[in-house]
Amino acid sequence: GAVVSQHPSRVICKSGTSVKIECRSLDFQATTMFWYRQFPKQSLMLMATSNEGSKATYEQGVEKDKFLINHASLTLSTLTVTSAHPEDSSFYICSARDGLAGDSVAQYFGPGTRLTVL
Amino acid sequence: GQNIDQPTEMTATEGAIVQINCTYQTSGFNGLFWYQQHAGEAPTFLSYNVLDGLEEKGRFSSFLSRSKGYSYLLLKELQMKDSASYLCAVLDSNYQLIWGAGTKLIIKP
Numbered sequence: 643g644a645v646v647s648q649h650p651s652r653v654i655c656k657s658g659t660s661v662k663i664e665c666r667s668l669d670f671q672a673t674t675m676f677w678y679r680q681f682p683k684q685s686l687m688l689m690a691t692s693n694e695g696s697k698a699t700y701e702q703g704v705e706k707d708k709f710l711i712n713h714a715s716l717t718l719s720t721l722t723v724t725s726a727h728p729e730d731s732s733f734y735i736c737s738a739r740d741g742l743a744g745d746s747v748a749q750y751f752g753p754g755t756r757l758t759v760l
Numbered sequence: 761g762q763n764i765d766q767p768t769e770m771t772a773t774e775g776a777i778v779q780i781n782c783t784y785q786t787s788g789f790n791g792l793f794w795y796q797q798h799a800g801e802a803p804t805f806l807s808y809n810v811l812d813g814l815e816e817k818g819r820f821s822s823f824l825s826r827s828k829g830y831s832y833l834l835l836k837e838l839q840m841k842d843s844a845s846y847l848c849a850v851l852d853s854n855y856q857l858i859w860g861a862g863t864k865l866i867i868k869p
Contacts, residue, residue, distance in 0.1 A: 648802075676857075685847070685861040686803070735802045747791055747851055751802040 644670050646738050648752030655726055656760055663721045663755045665736030671716040672738035676749060677709075680733045692719045726759045733757075762786045764860035766848050771866045772838055780833045780846050780863045788853020794822050794833045795847040797862065803847055806833070835865075843867045 645668040655661050665675055674693055678686045690711050692698040698711035710722040719738075723730055733756050737749040763785045772778040784792070791810035795803035809815055809824035809831060821834040833846055848860040 685859050688857070688859075691856075733800075747855065748793065748805055748808055749857060750805060751795075754802040756800075 644738070644740055644748075644750040646672075646736065646750050646752040648736055648755055650755060651753060652756045652758075654758045654760065657727050658725055661723045661726055661757060663723075663734055663736070663757075665719045665721070665738070665752050667717045667738045667740075667750075670738075670740040672719075672740065673716065674739045675713055675719040676737045676739075677711060677719075677721050678735045678737065680735060680754075686735065689721075723757065726757070728759045731757055731759045762850075762852065762858050764848055764850060764858055766846075766860045766863045768861070769864045769866065771868060772835075774838055774840060774867055774869050776838050777834065777836050778838060778865065780835075780848075780865065782831045782833070782848035782860055784829050784831070784848070784850045784858070784860075786850045786852045786858055789826060790851040790853065790855055792822075792824055792831050793847075793849045793851070793857070794820075794831075795849065797845045797847055799844075806846075838867050840867050840869070 647666045649664045677689045680686050688701050689704045690698045690700045692711050692713040694713050694716050700706045713719040733754050735754040737751045766782045793808050794806040796806050797803040807822035814823045819836045824831045845862040845864050847862045849857045
């Protein structure tokens with residue numbers, strides 16, 4: 643099956659620092675990757691959609707200058723949380739869509755990154 | 761607006777059967793997904809329905825009625841490890857996933 647990895651799985655940082663999260667599709671080419679944020683006991687909130695080789699599309703209310711997304715290859719997308727603050731503490735999850743599969747609508751999720759900003 | 765409704769929480773007994781319902785109102789429809797999410801983990805894919813009817817996969821089955829905007833996930837022979845949140849999500853006309861808030865399923869011995 644389609645496997646998506648995410649690194650790191652957990653990060654603790656000081657307020658004002660930047661954190662980079664990597665999302666990789668291991669056994670398929672992901673033409674589209676998605677970045678979600680999930681606060682405790684809440685549903686997934688889509689932050690942005692990332693297409694390989696083009697600029698990410700951000701959802702309303704998500705600051706593109708604060709959450710930098712780079713989808714440089716068909717297997718890697720990165721999310722950088724710049725100048726992180728305690729309110730950015732959350733569970734960040736990426737997902738990827740297999741662009742070459744016949745059934746190319748399913749999204750496969752990475753294991754998530756728990757970010758804690760002190 | 762777009763809306764996905766599913767119960768907040770359900771409780772069932774080990775070995776029993778439980779049905780988790782999901783109703784939706786979206787701009788367009790390109791399929792409905794069910795995902796399982798254990799606490800502190802990312803969602804894992806369970807099923808995808810785009811045509812009306814029942815899709816069976818082991819102990820889990822998913823049903824769709826597009827005319828009613830309705831789906832359910834049926835879990836049989838419940839095991840303690842099935843305790844998790846179950847997320848219903850609809851792919852709208854823009855191929856964007858619209859997520860329900862999830863149903864927390866509690867399994868009791």
